[in-house]
């Protein structure tokens with residue numbers, strides 16, 4: 001960031017964290033449904049869905065909408081939405097490719113189609129909320145990408161023209177226009193896209209989809225981890241602690257957790273991302289920041305922050321650090337990282353100095369299913385009886401609905417316009433084994449940090465990754 005940051009040990013900054021509850025604000029809600037009982041005994045069904053995050057819920061819902069007579073079972077290892085789906089920023093992007101730039105770089109010939117499918121997908125989510133009367137604090141308020149430094153603004157300048165090529169409207173704003181919209185002295189400019197991004201309360205979305213699935217007759221077993229998957233007499237058999245499920249087709253929505261299809265594992269690493277929310281702003285604090293259009297905001301650095309207002313006018317503030325722990329670390333002790341919380345708090349008060357004295361109410365972390373192409377990919381196993389999708393790399397709140405749609409296409413065994421896309425057929429490059437993986441990710445993080453401190457200049461390592469199609473520029 002351009003402005004001189006406060007230091008992480010600044011007592012004012014640290015005091016703002018004193019009362020933060022170590023839990024996702026979305027999940028800290030008395031409206032959370034009681035979990036369904038675990039599976040006990042042996043059952044059969046037509047479609048087994050493993051994983052009760054957005055991917056699994058969208059797969060079950062769309063399968064039932066396609067064919068109401070289908071017997072669909074969802075099994076979730078813990079509770080619906082407890083993982084990434086209940087811990088994210090709630091930005092619902094219309095992009096299936098983790099942004100236009102990443103998509104154009106990797107799938108130039110398909111981008112027109114992918115942008116259209118992404119728009120339809122976003123609208124499909126909105127229509128589903130209406131159809132099932134799901135109250136999930138949906139706001140179609142668009143996205144503002146702010147620049148803190150001139151080199152970031154120079155990168156943003158190309159966006160209006162690029163977006164226009166794909167029929168989208170992006171405005172470029174100067175410092176005055178940006179600061180008159182959202183009052184931060186750190187902004188030197190921004191791009192604004194009014195369409196294409198919505199905000200949501202992700203836990204309410206997950207719980208609403210859960211209820212819609214149950215109403216359509218989906219059978220749900222929570223606290224039921226699948227511990228093994230095998231083929232027996234032409235059917236798949238999933239083993240759980242107290243039972244077994246036989247099904248001809250299995251959809252895996254297990255995201256960053258070790259895949260039940262072992263060969264899918266090298267394609268994804270868990271990268272931990274951390275988030276803070278403030279207490280609700282007073283009317284005076286709210287006035288002091290402007291932000292009347294309530295856009296979702298991201299910044300244009302390589303290590304970026306994302307932030308937004310919640311329905312009760314808190315600020316959710318996340319991102320920047322992206323931490324990989326050795327050997328795909330998924331231990332629950334990684335759910336909190338005080339060092340990162342202090343850094344996030346410090347950046348928050350640099351961005352909004354007028355809010356000094358505000359307390360953070362919640363602090364939490366979650367693991368992101370990162371792959372080397374930064375957007376979802378699909379795979380099949382057991383002769384097409386099992387299909388999986390993962391790799392959303394931090395932009396899956398919207399894309400999971402599309403991911404699940406393609407899972408059902410793949411399991412049907414019939415080609416569709418979606419399954420013919422290169423985007424669906426191709427896989428990313430896998431990560432190397434440890435310790436090369438850890439060293440490579442650490443070097444990449446260090447290089448990205450250096451680029452942000454050196455006017456965006458990418459060092460030889462990042463340029464090599466760019467050449468190999470592994471480079472990421474937010």
Ligand SMILES: Cc1cc2nc3c(=O)[nH]c(=O)nc-3n(C[C@H](O)[C@H](O)[C@H](O)COP(=O)(O)OP(=O)(O)OC[C@H]3O[C@@H](n4cnc5c(N)ncnc54)[C@H](O)[C@@H]3O)c2cc1C
Pocket residue numbers: 050051052053054055056075076077078079080081082083084085086087088089090091092093224225226227253254255256257258260273274275318365366367368392393394395396397398399400
């Ligand atoms: C901190 C954070 C912020 C984010 N912010 C955003 C954002 O603002 N916008 C955005 O688009 N994306 C964001 N994301 C990413 C987004 O949350 C995910 O892409 C999305 O929720 C993935 O949904 P999912 O259903 O695939 O995975 P998950 O929600 O992780 O669900 C997978 C489920 O599978 C279950 N499971 C795994 N293995 C088994 C098994 N063997 N048996 C039974 N159950 C199993 C798990 O218990 C889990 O509930 C963020 C992620 C994080 C962590």
